[in-house]
Amino acid sequence: MRGWSPERVAQAAGGRLVRGGDGSPQRALIDSRSVGPGDLFVGLPGEHVDGGRFAEQALAAGAWGVLVAPEHARASGDGAVIAAEDPPAALGALARAWRRELGAKVVAITGSTGKTSTKDLLAAMLAPHLRVVATHANLNTEIGLPLTILGAPPDTEALVLEMAMRGAGQIAELVAIAEPDVGLITNVGPVHLELLGSIEAVAAAKAELVRDLRPGATAVLPADEPLLDAHLRDDITVVRFGDEPLPGGLELPFTSAHMQRNARAAVAAARALGVEPAGRVEVELSAMRGQRIELPGHIVVVNDCYNANPMSMRAALDDLAVSADGRRVAVLGDMLELGPDERRFHAEIGDHARAAGVELLVTVGPLAREMHGDRAVDTAAEAATLVRELVRPGDTVLVKASRGVGLEVVAEALQEAA
Template sequence: MRGWTAEDIAAAAGARVVSHGRGGEGPTRAVIDSRHVGPGDLFFGLPGERVDGGRYAADVLGAGAWGVVVGEGFADVRDPSGEGAILVAADPLAALQRLATAWRRALGAQVIGITGSTGKTSTKDLTAAMVDQRKRVVATPLNLNTEIGLPLTVLGAPAGTEVLVLEMAMRGAGQIAELARIAEPDVGVIVNVGPVHLELLGSIEAIAATKSELIERLRPGGTAIVPAEEPLLRTHLERLPEGVTTVTFGSEGDVRALPAGLELPFTSAHMRGNALAALAAARAVGVEPTGRLEVALSGLRGERRELPGGIVVVDDCYNANPMSMRAALDDLAASASGRRVAVLGDMLELGPDEVRFHEEVGAHARGVGVDLLVTVGPLARAMGPAFGGETLAVDRADEVVGALRPRLADGDTVLVKASRGVGLEVVAQGLGTA
């Protein structure tokens, strides 16, 4: 937003100017956490469940913020420095989103939107790494993939950004449509469709419809990238905007294999599948990646840590669903040279069939040759009987390390995976320090 005045920002965001402030070059980024505001930042005081962020407007202005956008209830805020811009909006969140759309248009960048039931973060990381070989790219950091996080990502992109790679999360119907409205994507990637958020959406067909909100809202002339083997998307592919091209990936798709000149820093089957989706996205914005790909994967998503004695911990505890559990177990089976140990916790938000899904994961663990299964939580206990082998059941994440450590042997590989709410990161961390 460099070069934009308070009037420019107000016009784009649907706000009014109370104080023009210092002017100058305009803000560098948007921030919603008052603790992280610094010089050059534009602070949005968003209303929360417990407190309205507008209460901190005077504090951030005193700390040197370029300006603030607050609700009508804080229109009389006073700037201790007398130099910050003060803008007032009826709905600060809507103002944040409108400003992000305006900045996206001003950048003139191509936008790649990525969603999916599992693997969307890794696919985002892979896509950004591929595109970065030829173009200036900004990608979603951490988990800023919501109606708040996505506009913050866009507004953090500097002038000269050529491609935005934006992860789009979903908790219910209409949410990906909202993100697509803000981002106006040129390329839409659906990595897969699986039984995630069934508790909210009710059926796998409803999940497919929600994911398809992305490709059904692409800009004219855009590209929809979907898995070739997913029949649930066929109906939605018939409703694409005029001029949108469909590209499929997978063993039966348009993009079936990685080019011989492209080297990935991992061998897991599901990551290579994600790489096909990323390759299709890179090609859609005119980039053909080559050579060894340097990928900065987001944390807690399959990171491998080697402990003394050659024990390897696979830290994949950011989240879990039946599809990602099976993929992680497949990778454990393919990569482990010693015993295979799986620490698996509850998978949440699976609806009335949650027990069956956990039983199926236990059976899959048996099928791929897991030697020791550790279940964490009441739902995960259902994996044990279906697994049928050596099993250790615990109730909480903080009980795992003490129970598991004496059972580990040199050369074991330990997979740690569960839904985020189980908190299995303490296991991955604890095994490394025990």
């Protein structure tokens, strides 16, 4: 949006310019408390509060302007005011217009597991060759993705966008905004079954990315996932990844099997943009996605508690099996939204933990009790207290659960006790 007049911004958003302003916006925000000079505040309706009510507060804080529903468009103060009947849709339309203005190559990444790590890896592989903007934190929804695009500066050459979903139609909505040149699906697994009902439905929801790619675009897909085959098209290029060797000379800061697989997916996507990754990949993984934290006493905490499902649990346990030098400890919590087979999935993870050589298994939550661990507690707070007492020098401690369990307090407690 940089360089756009108020009239251009309003037109791109499909809104009505109520009052003009000076200059152009630098980025879009939805939190009025974070607004400053040069920002476009977008007032979105919420479950309890309509963000449009804070339009005057945003203008008083120096915002370039506000994009709000018509009933909030009488906001006083200096700055542009744009009225839109549907502010969330206007936000998406504005992002799509800016994506087109940028002319950057766009890679969209989704999948049941590994999409965030793959996004981080791809951004790092592209960075030596292109000016890259990638999804930050969890800005991977119909709100976060437009904000990422709108925050990209005019000289951006590649956008690496993560796409999240919990139900059918949500990936399609994001694809319509991002208009990707490359669509990457990391895998398909038993996630969101409570909402989608079957693994086939999960595959179909993820495959909206393939279905809605423009003709001539590239789909990067796992070689071992037949559930996606029914969704392929003749007018796009399909590239597969799996167990192929990584490029010679490519140096990665990890050895785990699942991260190596994510790296292969990222390499395939980079090549689709004409970039051949080489050298050492300097990547900083997003928070709580497998960070290894070294503590005194040769204790290692693997903080992987941003989310969990059966696929990612198995991968994390397999990595623990090969990476731990001392005792293997796993603090595992509930995996949510798994539908009617949720207890079976948890029991199978308990069996897998034992097969992976876990010597101390602490479970957190009612579903995780099905793992039949050595110790079981109901809450993350209880686990934080207990695990501090159980961990000893030389241990490697995996901490993993669905986001709703809040298991990061265990990793934090171990760091504080060190």
